Amino acid sequence: xxxxxxxxxxxxxxxxxxxxxxxxxxxxxxxxxxxxxxxxxxxxxxxxxxxxxxxxxxxxxxxxxxxxxxxxxxxxxxxxxxxxxxxxxxxxxxxxxxxxxxxxxxxxxxxxxxxxxxxxxxxxxxxxxxxxxxxxxxxxxxxxxxxxxxxxxxxxxxxxxxxxxxxxxxxxxxxxxxxxxxxxxxxxxxxxxxxxxxxxxxxxxxxxxxxxxxxxxxxxxxxxxxxxxxxxxxxxxxxxxxxxxxxxxxxxxxxxxxxxxxxxxxxxxxxxxxxxxxxxxxxxxxxxxxxxxxxxxxxxxxxxxxxxxxxxxxxxxxxxxxxxxxxxxxxxxxxxxxxxxxxxxxxxxxxxxxxxxxxxxxxxxxxxxxxxxxxxxxxxxxxxxxxxxxxxxxxxxxxxxxxxxxxxxxxxxxxxxxxxxxxxxxxxxxxxxxxxxxxxxxxxxxxxxxxxxxxxxxxxxxxxxxxxxxxxxxxxxxxxxxxxxxxxxxxxxxxxxxxxxxxxxxxxxxxxxxxxxxxxxxxxxxxxxxxxxxxxxxxxxxxxxxxxxxxxxxxxxxxxxxxxxxxxxxxxxxxxxxxxxxxxxxxxxxxxxxxxxxxx
Amino acid sequence: xxxxxxxxxxxxxxxxxxxxxxxxxxxxxxxxxxxxxxxxxxxxxxxxxxxxxxxxxxxxxxxxxxxxxxxxxxxxxxxxxxxxxxxxxxxxxxxxxxxxxxxxxxxxxxxxxxxxxxxxxxxxxxxxxxxxxxxxxxxxxxxxxxxxxxxxxxxxxxxxxxxxxxxxxxxxxxxxxxxxxxxxxxxxxxxxxxxxxxxxxxxxxxxxxxxxxxxxxxxxxxxxxxxxxxxxxxxxxxxxxxxxxxxxxxxxxxxxxxxxxxxxxxxxxxxxxxxxxxxxxxxxxxxxxxxxxxxxxxxxxxxxxxxxxxxxxxxxxxxxxxxxxxxxxxxxxxxxxxxxxxxxxxxxxxxxxxxxxxxxxxxxxxxxxxxxxxxx
Numbered sequence: 001x002x003x004x005x006x007x008x009x010x011x012x013x014x015x016x017x018x019x020x021x022x023x024x025x026x027x028x029x030x031x032x033x034x035x036x037x038x039x040x041x042x043x044x045x046x047x048x049x050x051x052x053x054x055x056x057x058x059x060x061x062x063x064x065x066x067x068x069x070x071x072x073x074x075x076x077x078x079x080x081x082x083x084x085x086x087x088x089x090x091x092x093x094x095x096x097x098x099x100x101x102x103x104x105x106x107x108x109x110x111x112x113x114x115x116x117x118x119x120x121x122x123x124x125x126x127x128x129x130x131x132x133x134x135x136x137x138x139x140x141x142x143x144x145x146x147x148x149x150x151x152x153x154x155x156x157x158x159x160x161x162x163x164x165x166x167x168x169x170x171x172x173x174x175x176x177x178x179x180x181x182x183x184x185x186x187x188x189x190x191x192x193x194x195x196x197x198x199x200x201x202x203x204x205x206x207x208x209x210x211x212x213x214x215x216x217x218x219x220x221x222x223x224x225x226x227x228x229x230x231x232x233x234x235x236x237x238x239x240x241x242x243x244x245x246x247x248x249x250x251x252x253x254x255x256x257x258x259x260x261x262x263x264x265x266x267x268x269x270x271x272x273x274x275x276x277x278x279x280x281x282x283x284x285x286x287x288x289x290x291x292x293x294x295x296x297x298x299x300x301x302x303x304x305x306x307x308x309x310x311x312x313x314x315x316x317x318x319x320x321x322x323x324x325x326x327x328x329x330x331x332x333x334x335x336x337x338x339x340x341x342x343x344x345x346x347x348x349x350x351x352x353x354x355x356x357x358x359x360x361x362x363x364x365x366x367x368x369x370x371x372x373x374x375x376x377x378x379x380x381x382x383x384x385x386x387x388x389x390x391x392x393x394x395x396x397x398x399x400x401x402x403x404x405x406x407x408x409x410x411x412x413x414x415x416x417x418x419x420x421x422x423x424x425x426x427x428x429x430x431x432x433x434x435x436x437x438x439x440x441x442x443x444x445x446x447x448x449x450x451x452x453x454x455x456x457x458x459x460x461x462x463x464x465x466x467x468x469x470x471x472x473x474x475x476x477x478x479x480x481x482x483x484x485x486x487x488x489x490x491x492x493x494x495x496x497x498x499x500x501x502x503x504x505x506x507x508x509x510x511x512x513x514x515x516x517x518x519x520x521x522x523x524x525x526x527x528x529x530x531x532x533x534x535x536x537x538x539x540x541x542x543x544x545x546x547x548x549x550x551x552x553x554x555x556x557x558x559x560x561x562x563x564x565x566x567x568x569x570x571x572x573x574x575x576x577x578x579x580x581x582x583x584x585x586x587x588x589x590x591x592x593x594x595x596x597x598x599x600x
Numbered sequence: 601x602x603x604x605x606x607x608x609x610x611x612x613x614x615x616x617x618x619x620x621x622x623x624x625x626x627x628x629x630x631x632x633x634x635x636x637x638x639x640x641x642x643x644x645x646x647x648x649x650x651x652x653x654x655x656x657x658x659x660x661x662x663x664x665x666x667x668x669x670x671x672x673x674x675x676x677x678x679x680x681x682x683x684x685x686x687x688x689x690x691x692x693x694x695x696x697x698x699x700x701x702x703x704x705x706x707x708x709x710x711x712x713x714x715x716x717x718x719x720x721x722x723x724x725x726x727x728x729x730x731x732x733x734x735x736x737x738x739x740x741x742x743x744x745x746x747x748x749x750x751x752x753x754x755x756x757x758x759x760x761x762x763x764x765x766x767x768x769x770x771x772x773x774x775x776x777x778x779x780x781x782x783x784x785x786x787x788x789x790x791x792x793x794x795x796x797x798x799x800x801x802x803x804x805x806x807x808x809x810x811x812x813x814x815x816x817x818x819x820x821x822x823x824x825x826x827x828x829x830x831x832x833x834x835x836x837x838x839x840x841x842x843x844x845x846x847x848x849x850x851x852x853x854x855x856x857x858x859x860x861x862x863x864x865x866x867x868x869x870x871x872x873x874x875x876x877x878x879x880x881x882x883x884x885x886x887x888x889x890x891x892x893x894x895x896x897x898x899x900x901x902x903x904x905x906x907x908x909x910x911x912x913x914x915x916x917x918x919x920x921x922x923x924x925x926x927x928x929x930x931x932x933x934x935x936x937x938x939x940x941x942x943x944x945x946x947x948x949x950x951x952x953x954x955x956x957x958x959x960x961x962x963x964x965x966x967x968x969x970x971x972x973x974x975x976x
Contacts, residue, residue, distance in 0.1 A: 525815075527949050527969050550819035552969040553792045553839065561869045561878070562855070562910060569913065569968060573975045584945065 097214035100183030113473035188255030194218030296344025303340030305365035494583035614865030671701030703747035921958020
């Protein structure tokens with residue numbers, strides 16, 4: 001290890017949502033004087049509007065800081081991480097670029113499901129974990145109990161854990177001191193062939209794809225000819241730099257450093273996250289261990305509300321994809337919705353964020369179909385196919401059975417909600433696995449539940465039945481055969497493909513009834529009566545009727561002024577054009593959205 | 601030189617004055633003012649003369665004084681205006697001359713009759729005082745009935761306007777109103793209230809300070825009116841217009857059949873030989889000369905497709921529907937094949953029979969929805 005490496009600390013912060021991760025990051029940045037008073041703002045590392053508004057972190061943002069401890073200047077590289085289960089993949093990426101992690105736990109809430117999930121990830125990556133107990137200024141803070149939880153559940157020594165309030169700026173120096181003292185410096189060889197891990201990449205219209213890297217061995221500077229080890233592509237580095245937190249060019253990055261490189265890379269796909277960059281002149285023999293590819297768990301169709309905006313939507317998707325490799329999309333066509341995309345997301349939050357970014361950053365109006373999981377369908381001819389779009393399910397006669405993805409769900413909850421949670425899990429076809437008391441008042445409940453149930457309304461139901469006290473984390477646990485059926489929605493006798501769902505046979509009736517009722521309320525009356533039916537195969541299981549319109553009369557045409565009336569009719573025609581046609585029936589975009597959230 | 605063929609049109613004269621604005625109205629109108637009215641009548645007369653000058657062979661078989669509130673004009677101004685028109689020798693024999701009025705004092709009707717006006721249209725709207733108050737009409741039910749009684753002494757051909765679909769209106773109100781006005785009238789126009797966002801009531805409705813009756817209730821009230829009027833011999837000939845025998849409005853018929861009409865006055869619209877044009881809606885701009893002669897240059901010539909749609913849109917309002925043969929001839933098309941898919945879609949709502957394509961009587965209230973289908 002070089003002497004300079006002794007004074008580098010690379011770390012991230014893991015925490016449950018709302019436990020104060022971004023606030024602590026802000027305080028550390030302030031304390032180290034990295035950002036001037038003028039540039040200061042809340043959630044400094046969260047650059048997207050959505051991140052600030054929702055108070056969440058989605059992308060990982062690195063920042064380099066200097067900290068003087070016992071008269072020696074240390075370089076800190078903090079890599080911010082997302083806290084939500086959907087972004088576990090991104091967390092694992094930041095972990096691999098660090099030697100240590102701060103585990104922030106809310107002193108009034110204790111360990112939550114995602115805290116634990118992220119701690120396990122950190123332990124898997126052999127990170128040194130430094131527990132920090134936050135929000136000690138709250139009246140409900142119970143630091144002793146939380147310390148005990150950390151020791152009992154995670155098995156970490158928390159006796160020296162800094163007791164802080166990130167919001168009030170209390171004891172931040174303790175944290176900084178422990179980072180120096182307890183977290184290990186990076187160990188890499190500056191003289192070995194270059195090995196740098198790409199932990200994130202982003203597209204810059206002027207400089208091409210930018211790689212955020214952690215240099216493990218060797219050095220890299222402008223002019224270095226680099227080789228991408230996964231695909232053999234070579235580039236010449238045009239700039240290397242660090243984040244402070246804005247990008248600042250530096251002459252060289254050496255083993256142990258965190259920074260970025262730009263190399264006029266036109267295609268962001270050439271900067272695969274997890275890939276190893278080495279030097280063309282003196283290549284490394286082995287790449288670093290990369291990441292498991294993030295697999296989408298949730299699928300939905302995204303269509304432009306206005307069919308003519310398809311190309312705009314495609315451009316927007318491609319642009320988003322540059323900075324969010326986890327988003328998968330491919331063109332699909334729906335009889336009812338026209339041209340659009342089938343998209344794969346890491347989870348529901350990821351899906352919501354993509355929708356919101358498409359709408360806000362690209363001013364698109366969208367129609368999203370009900371989220372689905374990917375089913376494994378065994379056909380009678382022995383073939384096994386994956387189906388993530390219910391309307392693509394083969395006819396019943398060709399299906400031998402259907403398997404659905406299941407997850408192991410961990411729910412952390414105050415003990416008084418055990419009953420409510422068990423009831424909910426049973427309703428959602430959950431199978432009880434285990435229950436552990438964390439302490440006398442808090443419990444961890446483990447269930448095996450079909451993922452389809454989780455993405456339907458499990459999270460909302462959990463929050464409402466536990467007044468927001470329970471937290472949820474889950475991980476996939478393979479596939480399971482179940483009695484699943486396709487529920488079709490028929491409008492005036494025609495199947496509307498965009499509304500089809502795959503559901504468990506037992507819940508088909510309830511869902512069918514709820515959907516037909518809801519549709520009936522949002523489909524405007526047409527000149528003819530419109531039957532709205534839910535059916536399994538040819539069997540109708542629910543029916544409602546949109547009554548025929550009785551009156552549609554516009555202004556009288558007196559004094560010969562017919563332009564007014566014509567304009568009104570043209571407007572009416574425009575409105576009708578914006579609607580989707582299924583057979584003879586016009587359906588407004590809202591109808592497709594209205595069935596996404598059904599109150600049970 | 602061969603004499604050019606005589607041309608016939610309806611003449612519309614717009615009187616944009618109102619004493620106060622009704623809360624459902626967003627048409628152009630201004631406060632009545634004697635001096636202004638004086639100047640306005642002069643402008644109308646000069647516009648009329650310039651029309652006559654431009655079209656030497658143009659004759660009128662209907663004249664319609666609409667507004668605004670034509671009944672606000674003094675006897676002197678009204679006779680000056682009509683005198684000029686009569687003296688032009690451009691009116692055909694048996695010309696229908698209509699005037700719109702609010703329930704007015706007795707002498708007004710006598711004066712109108714003396715001026716050879718032969719059709720009177722009175723804006724009754726409702727005979728419920730609370731409703732009249734709600735919509736900002738300047739009269740009450742008693743005054744309206746009195747006006748009808750007096751008018752009946754001087755006119756045979758009387759129309760009363762009523763409105764269907766006013767907030768708080770009930771079927772009983774429609775029934776009472778019709779029952780009371782039918783004995784005095786030969787023609788009833790029953791308009792369904794359609795608020796534009798800019799009218800005072802429209803604004804209130806938009807921010808939920810006023811609740812409009814449901815479409816179902818409006819349809820019920822309309823159907824009740826239809827039944828009651830039919831029972832008493834008032835036949836519907838247009839979606840909102842009912843008349844005894846052949847007391848239909850010859851002037852308004854021209855609009856629905858897309859015949860020539862010349863409109864004079866501020867905000868007046870004309871349709872003449874396939875050309876649509878309109879005057880400045882602002883009275884001052886109109887009087888400065890932005891009238892017929894100047895606007896005729898800035899005309900809007902609808903293309904054939906537009907004219908065809910207009911003809912369909914207006915014709916569908918008629919009980920007799922569209923004259924398919926005459927449309928085919930006029931536009932050189934085969935209506936039934938050109939619109940075959942629309943016609944197919946509309947089966948059970950509108951049908952073709954005996955040379956006419958019409959909305960079924962029971963579906964007349966779907967008029968706009970049907971018309972939209974014919975719009976490309």
